[in-house]
Amino acid sequence: MIFRDRSTEEWILLSISGLGAISILPFSVLRLIEEEWLLAALDSFAVVAMASIFLYVYLTGRAVLMAHLLSLICLLVLVVTVSLKGAAQTYWTYPAVLVVFFLLRPALALASVLLVIAALTTLLVGEMPPLIFAAFLLSVLATIGFTAIFAWRTRAHKEQLLRLATKDPLTGAGNRRAMEEKLLECLHSYQRTPLPMSLILLDLDNFKAVNDKFGHEEGDRILKAVTRCIQQRLRRIDQLYRFGGEEFVVITENTSLREAGLLAEALRQEVADASAELNAVTISLGVAQYHPGETGYEWLGRADRCMYQAKGQGRNSLCICNQPDQATERYKDLGSPTK
């Protein structure tokens, strides 16, 4: 199936480029029959370009660059058609506006279509009767306005849904679902390019006692403060996830065990230094580098084993996993993420 297992972006690109090529093809044939060579060449160019984009996205799944290219082709073909054929071709402006808002970010789409409208205005201003030109311009601007509002609303809605699906509501760190997706992504990218990557599993020490002593609300405040503290110290390439309860995971790509160990020590120190704000809460950490062939949860399990060793050393401590070994029992039964 063409659309099976495709991202929304691929789905939109395949639909627009496929439909575009099919709907312009008859015009291209008509122009050839009527011997309008320039327009026939232009329409044929549009058909071939759209069909090529369709094939490229279908075969590679790469959509971002093609979305920009397809928008450019649509707007270019529109301007050239109007410059060749004049006012009779202006009705193509409406679908072109819709296509560009479908394909690009709203701000970029708005800037691009306004630029094209400016170009069309200079081409048409003396060509059309003033009233008809004014009606064309106003109706196009209204279409752009409504489409822009709709595009911005849809984008805001999508971002909100993404936040709800991937962020932990209390701390704002990534949630467990996002962590599992990231682990899978890391494993796939490791199969393509085996660069070292490591993860840090960290757990708040004696947190039950904090809850019991100061109450759950204060416990929540401390969880948020620890998250902030860790996030401030992380690099841009590191991702923080709340794995559950008072347990967090940092996934560090392109990072060796030694570098991840240094980062873990910096995190431990950062939290220990903020003890006044955190009611003396500390963290224990386990660090593991990915070993080829293991699943995401086996990797996580080794870091977990180390984290428990750090707890055994008296807490506020870290332990680094040097050897591939068995995951702890609690990770063995977790089926996903796999290889």
Ligand SMILES: Nc1nc2c(ncn2[C@@H]2O[C@H](COP(=O)(O)OP(=O)(O)OP(=O)(O)O)[C@@H](O)[C@H]2O)c(=O)[nH]1
């Ligand atoms: N306030 C608050 N507490 C939580 C939350 N999630 C988990 N906890 C608490 O975290 C505590 C975890 O306790 P334990 O697993 O016994 O671990 P611990 O007391 O931190 O002891 P060690 O891990 O051995 O250092 C429990 O009391 C949970 O109720 C949360 O979202 N908010």
